[in-house]
Amino acid sequence: MKKIPVTVLSGYLGSGKTTLLNHLLNSDHGFKVAVVVNDMSEVNIDAELIKEGGFTRTDEKLVEMSNGCICCTLREDLLIEIDKLSRIEGIDYILIESSGISEPVPVAQTFTYYDPDLNIDLSERTKLDTMVTVVDANRFWSDYNSGQSLVDRQQGISEQDEREIADLLIDQIEFCNVLILNKCDLLEKNEIEMIERVLRILQPSAKIIKTEHGKVNPEEILNTGLFDFEQASRSAGWIKELELGADQHTPETDEYGISSFVYNRRLPFHSMRFHRWMTERLPYNVVRAKGFAWCATRNSFALLVEQAGSSISIQPLSYWVAALPEEQQRRIFRDNPNVLDSWDPEYGDRNTRLVFIGLDLDREEIEKELDECLLTYEEMNEDWNRLPDPFHWTISYQY
Numbered sequence: 001m002k003k004i005p006v007t008v009l010s011g012y013l014g015s016g017k018t019t020l021l022n023h024l025l026n027s028d029h030g031f032k033v034a035v036v037v038n039d040m041s042e043v044n045i046d047a048e049l050i051k052e053g054g055f056t057r058t059d060e061k062l063v064e065m066s067n068g069c070i071c072c073t074l075r076e077d078l079l080i081e082i083d084k085l086s087r088i089e090g091i092d093y094i095l096i097e098s099s100g101i102s103e104p105v106p107v108a109q110t111f112t113y114y115d116p117d118l119n120i121d122l123s124e125r126t127k128l129d130t131m132v133t134v135v136d137a138n139r140f141w142s143d144y145n146s147g148q149s150l151v152d153r154q155q156g157i158s159e160q161d162e163r164e165i166a167d168l169l170i171d172q173i174e175f176c177n178v179l180i181l182n183k184c185d186l187l188e189k190n191e192i193e194m195i196e197r198v199l200r201i202l203q204p205s206a207k208i209i210k211t212e213h214g215k216v217n218p219e220e221i222l223n224t225g226l227f228d229f230e231q232a233s234r235s236a237g238w239i240k241e242l243e244l245g246a247d248q249h250t251p252e253t254d255e256y257g258i259s260s261f262v263y264n265r266r267l268p269f270h271s272m273r274f275h276r277w278m279t280e281r282l283p284y285n286v287v288r289a290k291g292f293a294w295c296a297t298r299n300s301f302a303l304l305v306e307q308a309g310s311s312i313s314i315q316p317l318s319y320w321v322a323a324l325p326e327e328q329q330r331r332i333f334r335d336n337p338n339v340l341d342s343w344d345p346e347y348g349d350r351n352t353r354l355v356f357i358g359l360d361l362d363r364e365e366i367e368k369e370l371d372e373c374l375l376t377y378e379e380m381n382e383d384w385n386r387l388p389d390p391f392h393w394t395i396s397y398q399y
């Protein structure tokens with residue numbers, strides 16, 4: 001049976017998803033499409049716009065999903081609706097417009113697993129074809145650097161939805177096959193080019209298309225066959241940079257001063273100094289920082305360090321292999337011999353690898369300041385548990 005291809009449109013509120021969808025529906029794409037439109041509000045304004053705009057053909061089908069978000073509260077409903085659509089005779093393409101606060105990863109996951117409660121396996125009848133993210137060129141910098149959360153803007157799923165706008169934007173940019181840089185009519189050519197370069201370094205794998213009013217050739221986002229979950233999960237710029245290693249990263253600096261580098265050290269951070277640097281002294285021109293850190297007071301765990309705009313988090317990720325009992329280490333070496341490639345005789349796999357992406361970055365200065373956050377020779381010989389610890393989380397699980 002031929003699987004029905006699915007394209008998902010993501011992008012922050014007001015970026016131009018509905019405009020793009022209407023443009024697609026009015027284009028000569030050759031498919032009999034079903035459209036799912038997700039709106040957070042009770043009244044599905046986007047669905048109304050689509051009915052007014054492009055939804056004129058009688059052989060098309062429109063499903064409205066309102067009052068929730070398909071990446072979380074309406075995820076089950078999404079499964080049910082897509083399953084139903086995939087059984088309608090004649091439908092040969094499904095287009096989904098996510099809500100503006102929807103994260104693309106959980107939406108994509110919906111197409112990959114069997115739900116035993118609902119007895120639905122979407123992968124039997126449908127195939128995720130293209131993940132598209134629409135970016136508002138005109139508001140990109142102000143949204144990214146706003147320092148606001150969804151709740152601050154009264155756009156959250158609930159009062160508890162404290163996700164930062166910058167984190168949402170970066171999630172949408174880092175997980176897609178096609179990036180539509182929309183509203184290019186509102187900026188100068190050089191401003192657009194600069195955002196395009198930033199998007200390129202944040203997301204090196206996606207095709208970037210500059211548009212005005214979402215006018216894109218339908219072939220760029222329908223039936224492209226581009227989506228692959230594994231590849232999409234590894235397509236972010238910071239991951240590529242880490243994979244390349246410290247010395248082989250993308251060109252040093254371009255004409256707009258956009259650059260990236262990896263900070264890689266084999267000594268632990270003084271947790272307090274590192275935490276203070278990340279939260280109080282991180283240069284404002286760092287657009288994205290992400291990677292793993294070794295902090296002395298949490299010596300057993302690799303910490304995941306993440307920054308987007310003014311949103312910064314340092315959280316435990318997993319045990320260092322070197323912190324595990326010997327028997328478990330032996331098993332890991334047997335199953336994943338590549339762990340040994342970078343094994344240090346003294347510290348094992350403990351190390352810090354942080355990617356910095358930004359504008360006019362002073363690499364030397366950042367490295368110097370971070371080096372000052374590492375333990376000194378004297379501190380190395382102290383009891384690390386007695387050093388000050390800034391982290392508030394506790395670990396409740398055991399190996």
Ligand SMILES: Nc1nc2c(ncn2[C@@H]2O[C@H](COP(=O)(O)OP(=O)(O)OP(=O)(O)O)[C@@H](O)[C@H]2O)c(=O)[nH]1
Pocket residue numbers: 011012013014015016017018019020046099100182183184185186211212213214
């Ligand atoms: N100047 C300009 N305005 C645009 C462009 N694309 C869309 N707009 C306008 O931007 C506003 C938001 O566009 P929508 O298509 O509704 O955006 P959306 O992403 O669907 O918004 P939500 O459904 O709220 O998430 C509308 O007033 C559009 O007419 C563009 O390229 N240039």
